[in-house]
Amino acid sequence: MQSEKGVLVAIPLSQIDSQSALASWLLGWFAGATDEEKEAMIHSVYGLWLARNEARDGKKIASPHEITESVWEHMSEWRSLHAPKVRVPVPKIAEKWKPPDEGWLKINSDGATSKHGNSAGGGAVIRDHEGTFRGGFCQYFPHVADPEAAEILACRRAIKVALDRNVQKVYLELDSQAVVQMIKQKERNLSPVGPWVQEIKAMPNSVEEFSVSWVQRYANVAAHKLARIGVGE
Structure with missing residues (x-):
């Protein structure tokens, strides 16, 4: 292995004449060997074992x-x-704010709760x-502790x-998927925030066109900052 492949091979310092001496030498060698040397030794012993088995079956032992x-x-x-897999990080593409079509106004809205959880703000x-x-x-929004309620208000x-x-023509963008689903839902909302949701659903009746969709936080930064100001942070 060393002469043909450049792999270091362990060689006993003295002649070994018994299995116990061989076992003792191998244990001592393994204790100080590198991972690469251990790997070469294990595969070499396995290769010799396979060659011996073939010879026992009547075949000529391999050279x-x-x-x-x-x-x-x-x-x-x-x-x-068993080589370690190199994970290539997938770059996250930050979504940017996009203007609405001509004739439309786009609303970006957001809610936020205080660090103490006893009040909220909106923007x-x-x-x-x-x-x-x-x-x-x-x-x-005083006495509002629920983030979802803050979003809706x-x-x-x-x-x-x-x-x-x-x-x-109103285009509403929110970064809360839950609230977007509530507004789009045709059934009456019976949750604690249901009255507010139903009021929001009725508002578009006074306009020609209304659309609501979810957007990533990256595209809702301005509204989020105003919400933090509203909550006093």
Whole structure:
């Protein structure tokens, strides 16, 4: 192995004439061997064992070169199967805010609760197809501890602000999938926040077109910052 493949091979310092002496030498050698040396030794012993078995079955024992090649193939296969897998990190593409179609106003709304969990705040930004600021707010919601309730209250206030500007086409974007599903749900909402949700569902009746969708937090940063200001943080 050393002459043909450049792999270091363990060689006893003196002649070994018994199995117990061989076992003692191997244990001592293993204690100080590197992982690569241990790997070569194990595969070499396995290769010799296979060659001996074939000889016992009546076949001609393989030459040292053939045994070396067989051991090297086993080592290469083992290394390929047990090589550490390199994980290539998948870059996260941060979603950016996108303007609505011409004639529409887009509302980005968000809610936030305080660090102590005893109050909340809401914020929203309203922009047109050119990204021009058309309105917004930040508001404090006392005695509101539920993040979902904060989202809904902020959403309700945001739509009211937009409707006060006689908007006919409203595009609402939220970073809460749960709230988006509540607004889209046709059935009556019977949860504790149900009355607010039903009020939001009725608001679009006064406009020509209304759309609501979920968006990543990256595209809702402005509204989130206003919500944090509303809660006083």
